[in-house]
Amino acid sequence: MNARLISVLFVVAGIVLVVVGSRREDSLAGLTDSMAAKAANTWDGAARQPDHIWYYVGGGVLILAGILGAVRRRKAN
Numbered sequence: 001m002n003a004r005l006i007s008v009l010f011v012v013a014g015i016v017l018v019v020v021g022s023r024r025e026d027s028l029a030g031l032t033d034s035m036a037a038k039a040a041n042t043w044d045g046a047a048r049q050p051d052h053i054w055y056y057v058g059g060g061v062l063i064l065a066g067i068l069g070a071v072r073r074r075k076a077n
Contacts, residue, residue: 003069006069007065007067007070009066010062010063010065010066010069011062011063011066011067011070012066013059013062013066014060014062014063014064014066015059015063016059017055017056017058017059017062018055018059020055021052021053021056024051024052024055025050025052030050030052033050033051033052034050037049037050
């Protein structure tokens with residue numbers, strides 16, 4: 001039961017991170033960050049990502065970990 005609770009918490013934390021990333025993307029700070037990253041990438045060709053992309057990635061990883069933890073079968077002792 002305890003492992004299922006941890007899996008649910010991972011999924012909830014992942015959803016929260018995705019929502020926070022979405023709000024960051026739509027905010028003025030997110031728009032400024034996206035425009036600055038695009039300008040810098042055009043200038044020198046490096047691969048920069050705005051901060052909200054990392055929120056999406058982190059949220060996706062937590063959701064995936066929670067789902068895998070919930071469906072994983074455990075050996076009976």
